[in-house]
Amino acid sequence: MGKPTGFMEYKREKVKELPAKDRISSWNEYATRLSDESLQTQGARCMDCGTPFCHMGVEIRGAAAGCPIQNVIPEWNDLVYKGHWKEALDRLHMTNNFPEFTGRVCPAPCEGSCTLGINEPAVAIKSIERSIIDKGFENDWITPRVPQSRTGKKIAVVGSGPAGLAAADQLNQLGHSVTVYERHDRLGGLLMYGIPNMKLEKSVIDRRINLLRQEGIDFVVNTEIGKDITAEELKAQYDAVILCIGAQKQRVLHLEGSESKGIHLAMDYLTGVTQSLLDSNFEDKTAIDVKGKDVIVIGGGDTGADCVATALRQQARSVHQFGKHPELPKVREDDRPWPQDPNIFKLDYAYEEAAAITGKDPREYCIQTKKIVADKDGNVKELHTIQMEKILGDDGFHYFKELPGTEKVWPAQAVFVAIGFEGVEKSLPEQFGVKLSNNRIQASIKDFETNVPGVFAAGDARRGQSLVVWAIKEGRAVAASVHEFLSTNVTV
Ligand SMILES: Cc1cc2nc3c(=O)[nH]c(=O)nc-3n(C[C@H](O)[C@H](O)[C@H](O)COP(=O)(O)OP(=O)(O)OC[C@H]3O[C@@H](n4cnc5c(N)ncnc54)[C@H](O)[C@@H]3O)c2cc1C
Ligand code: SF4
Incomplete structure (x- = not known):
């Protein structure tokens, strides 16, 4: 929590945005950070509400209620209020691989579930999240975490959107050797070629990918799995395959x-x-x-x-x-x-x-x-x-x-x-022999494994067009499942 009486003393402050008339002459990001002082005040608005619904992360009537990745929001609000930014960053990174993406583009279902939001404007959670991570990069607190040892297991991730990147990050940190394949010339999926630059500057994505590369993940661009490399070839080369190919078939x-x-x-x-x-x-x-x-x-x-x-x-x-x-x-x-x-x-x-x-x-x-x-x-x-x-x-x-x-x-x-989008492009799942249901890859929320042993699916490809935060959640969850699979199986 922040300051016990903060929610009564301070008003919510929105992220700073360039005036609408001025910003349309530029393709740069239109939103910037509040000052540290303002952010600490915003952190102070978080109250000791007993059960913080902001991080429950469930779906009610098809929409998210609370943060889907269960960011422990009251903890970092308190750390920010007290000026402990680095500790806030460590806490944030425990649940979110890429706060610099969600802090910019997430529609913030957490704020819709904030207890203060019942009768006052909610705590400015998303602004605080963005500031914690931006400050982390500015102060060089974020350095490559290269795994100390390798397990010898090889995993192919198809698709470099937030689901694929989160899965790759998690598995690499567990010591597995991960290669991410992307058919486009640039990495990031819809973060790169979907969300416009003025909402999410592409240098923010490149910065994270450079870090992941330094940590040992291999990235292969301009390579379409199913055409340049067949499903059979990929399965033969890797111990597990994760399909994070999005749901980009447009209506x-x-x-x-x-x-x-x-x-x-x-x-x-x-x-x-x-x-x-x-x-x-x-x-x-x-x-x-x-x-x-x-x-x-x-x-x-x-x-x-x-x-x-x-x-x-x-x-x-x-x-x-x-x-x-x-x-x-x-x-x-x-x-x-x-x-x-x-x-x-x-x-x-x-x-x-x-x-x-x-x-x-x-x-x-x-x-x-x-x-x-x-x-x-x-x-x-x-x-x-x-x-x-x-x-x-x-x-x-x-x-x-x-x-x-x-x-x-x-x-x-x-x-x-x-x-809107119809769902997943079918040709690759079909080549793998993976079953589809409702234009999505069929894989259970429990283990994310498809009907083909050793082939997993996550992100929009599995759940349908959704949000970056859900893609990150699925990427983390599929990684945990693949790790378990690799502990008990040798090859695909
Ligand atoms: C225009 C637009 C704006 C959006 N804005 C927001 C927003 O502001 N906030 C938000 O939270 N969400 C937003 N979304 C939704 C969000 O971007 C997606 O939910 C999220 O990116 C899904 O992540 P993913 O990793 O599952 O798939 P994707 O991001 O779709 O990535 C899939 C990747 O797989 C690659 N791929 C596919 N097939 C192959 C193959 N055979 N071989 C190699 N690579 C392959 C694709 O090229 C792509 O790069 C937006 C979506 C769109 C379309
Ligand atoms: S802005 Fe999105 S990712 Fe960040 S805490 Fe809220 S719901 Fe979670």
Whole structure:
């Protein structure tokens, strides 16, 4: 806990953010740290609540309640309040391999479960987490921990997202020899080519990977398992294989006109922009560019928000984001009681930026695209929409009803499709002979092993598109299971 009376004396302070109007001219991170003094005050707000729900890490109605990796938040809040930053870092690293990622991009379900959050703004847990780790790097407290001895066991991790990296880190520290294979040219999975640079600067990922490399993990990029190396070859070379291949098969739009030029999958846009930024600061002109265009993002989720923020930085003429669902409530509703995730309206960074420039939140709610119309050259010209109403049917399910008379035509020269992900790409699991269920790799939460002995799965590939913090949790858990497997089995 922090100071016994801190929660009554101090107000919550948000992370420092550059003003929305200024930051859209830059691709650098828009959020920075609070001062040490402010952070200590924020740590002091943590109260002695007896049972700290902030670190319980369970799922209630499909959403996280409390920190999924069970970060022992009250302990590091207390250490920060007392100015013991290094001890706070050691405590944090015991449960979280990569606080510099979660401290930047985690939606912080811990804060939704903070006891103080019942009647006051929650403790600023995520800001404190980020500051502990950033301070650790700045002060050179984080140095390579090279294992003293090796077990002689070899493990292949396929995929370098947060699940693969966490699994590799854990197993390497146990003395096993780990090789991570990645089909992209850069490591990090969706941390690298998904989450935009302004939310998570890519140098932050490279810094961690350099450390993991110095600790003994081998990384092989530009290598697609299943094509460049077959499943059989991989199994023959390693004592265990972990599939952390994500769930990146995107949903496509099936609509009249959706084959028009200028309609792109969101991930093609986001990946291309980050790659071009990192390769050449956009000199190579390989990224989709929406400068001066009217942009529409179809899909109301977080991937869509990242497209909005990216389009604003490219100086699009206008940006709108279409969502099927109604606007979320401003305060926690009765059917979302604490300590569940409150699922309330938030002005995400992208929307704040759009509002600062256009004076309006770019989100359009309860809207359905009916058709896309192209010009004579096949380029997208306009989207035709209708408003909908969400109604509760007699069977207890919700339905959407179109509202006649609300038809509208929107000009658009670029459209990004961000309507979610179907699940795992099937070809590699099929080559391994691994069973799928609901477009995910079938592996139990108990041991993460698939139906093929010695082949394990974790992260989005196993649980479906999720969050970085869940991927880290799964990476840690699969590592524990693989370690146990290697203690009792010799080869795959
Ligand atoms: C646009 C976007 C923004 C997001 N923003 C956030 C956010 O702000 N906060 C948050 O918590 N979560 C966010 N997420 C979700 C989060 O990024 C994922 O849940 C997380 O990265 C999953 O980790 P993973 O390791 O399971 O898989 P991934 O990160 O998807 O990594 C899988 C890796 O496997 C590689 N791979 C696949 N097949 C092969 C093969 N055959 N051979 C070699 N390599 C292969 C892929 O190239 C990829 O690098 C976002 C997701 C998207 C799409
Ligand atoms: S990882 Fe996420 S849920 Fe856990 S303490 Fe950090 S911000 Fe909160």
